[in-house]
Amino acid sequence: MRILIAEDEPKTATYLRKGVSESGYVVDCAGNGEDALHLALTGEYDLLILDVMLPGRDGWAVLAELRKHGKQTPVLFLTARDSVHDRVKGLQLGADDYLVKPFAFSELLARIRSVLRRGPMRHPEVLRIADMEIDLLRRKVSRGGMRIDLTTKEFDLLSLMARRAGEALSRTLIAEQVWDMNFDSGTNIVDVAVRRLRMKVDDPFEKKLVRTIRGVGYVLEDTQ
């Protein structure tokens, strides 16, 4: 998968290139709008990541020009401006997603994955991670054959982490997905909830599945 990143701020460009290529993508970089447009028109990319404020030609202009030439490459905007007007403009021009700086890198990776995910997602009925089995339909969890009783929200939290196993999930994202609280609560609610979940699904077992990534959030994965 090839991704073109157009970003004029050198530090941002460097860490984006590093992070994205380390996640298994082939990355090209452009420092201004003209270069970005040229590369996007001549090369074959699976995704463009465009900064809105680019020298020469801004991200919106690049996108508009690209679509005029019939290129339907998905576009993800990065910007420090987050007024509703800006968002609407980007999406009207045919952007696929919109990320406001400062953003968590894990969040960017999640968005990249979701934009690149082609075709309908398979929704398995039962998720298995190590010796844990999560039956999404019957809302039942067991580990090593032992039944674990969870509250509704605990189950929602676990199934979110299981569906996106291996992905670091930020506290904001968890609050959004599990409790539908689309704001920064400034509290340790998610930490408490994860701690209580761990008490049930990890503490009684030797192998720990829920891992804290300091400064980022939580991840559920089977560390061999």
Added chain:
Amino acid sequence: MFSKIPSESPARRRPPSWLWSSITGRLTLLYTLSASAMVVIFASLLYWLLAHNLDRLTEQFLTAEMHDLQRILQERPDDRRVIEAEVNYEGVDEQFPAYYARILDEGGQTQIESHQMSKVIGSSVFPPPGAVGQSLGPIKKWRAGDGKLYQMAAMWVGVGRSGGQRRLVQLAMDVSQEGAVVADFRRKLIAVSILGIGVSAGVGVTVARWGMRPLSEIRKATQRIRPTQLYERIGSGHWPQELTTLATAFDEMLGRLEDSFTQLSRFSADLAHELRTPINNLMGEAEVALSKTRTTEEYRRVIESNLEEMGRLSRLIDSLLFLARAENPETKIGLTRLDARKAVDAVREFHSAVAQEQGVEVVCEGAGEVSADPTLFRQAISNLLSNALQYTPRGGRVTICVVKPDHECVEVTVDDTGSGIEPNHLPRIFDRFYRADQSRSQYPHGSGLGLAIVKSIMSLHGGEATIASVVGKGTTVRLRFPSAARSANITES
């Protein structure tokens, strides 16, 4: 969440002229106009009175003369000597040196006339004569070739007692002198009027300037006020009545400005402080880590810690941006008809794990619909609940209650049995970064913006947030939302 309404530029009418654009100019103009009108009317009246009176005097004299001649012609029509004396008598009079009389027969032949009269006034220039028995014919003004002005009249007079024959009597008066007097008077009046208008304009300017002087004094007083002396006031004591209200209003505005200014500078100081702590941590940790070679694990820990600090900074920026946008008067929010109780229950659910760990019971009561932005509504309740949980000891209780005190609004109260807040903190408790408890380490998650955000959310909804607290008993925060029924143009959720 936010959108902007387009700003309208106020349409202002241009002043019609430079004179009209200043109040002094207007007052001067109006004063001058009215004074000029008075002068002109007065002068015209004087002129008319003089001219009229002079005319009337002449007329009276001519009438009296005609009467005399009439009597002589009736009583002694054949006494030529008396008639001649009468015709010429007045002519030599010092007072009326220019009196002329002529008597003609019915055929138009001159029978007798004053000296030199035929040289000066021909018989044909006289106005049509009055009939016998009338007092006098119409009086005519006539200017002779030499520029002299005459006033004249004619009349038929019966001769003798029987009155069988008629004579035409023509009388004329040289009124050149009176005319000259009147003309002179007119010139002087015009000169005086022009002078009067000029003087009144000058007086008008002076009066207007003098009247407007308090205004320029107020201007000077306001010019003295600088951002560093916002405590100064114009005062309301020594101004004219009309300006007292202006001065008072201005002082009130200064008061509000001073408040916001103080708040703003305090905010800047607080903000600098808030930024300093995480940045200090970032710099210190990075510097210490780089001072000598460390293990990978140690580097990892430093970077993780830095990430946490930066997350804190990022959240702080988000909150500040939120407040800045909420303060922008152009910002408006999308209102939705919202089941307040459902939203409150959801927030309680969100906080339930923390509440259980702290051993605090959270109870929801009541029901009601509000028109609100769902996310902002939940955020407000969530901020209040998290505050309440922080300040309520184990075994306490937090009650969230939705009530509908009247048709106008729906109230959501968050009531705790916590430690309460000292009364002196209450007025500033909604300020940004204000903390009743200055030791922030006790509540590591608070940014000090929670209540400020609640207040902003409430003002965005056209509602208000109030707080009441009793130390040792607990705190109640009351959010007053306009009820769903009252707000038009809202979408069903």
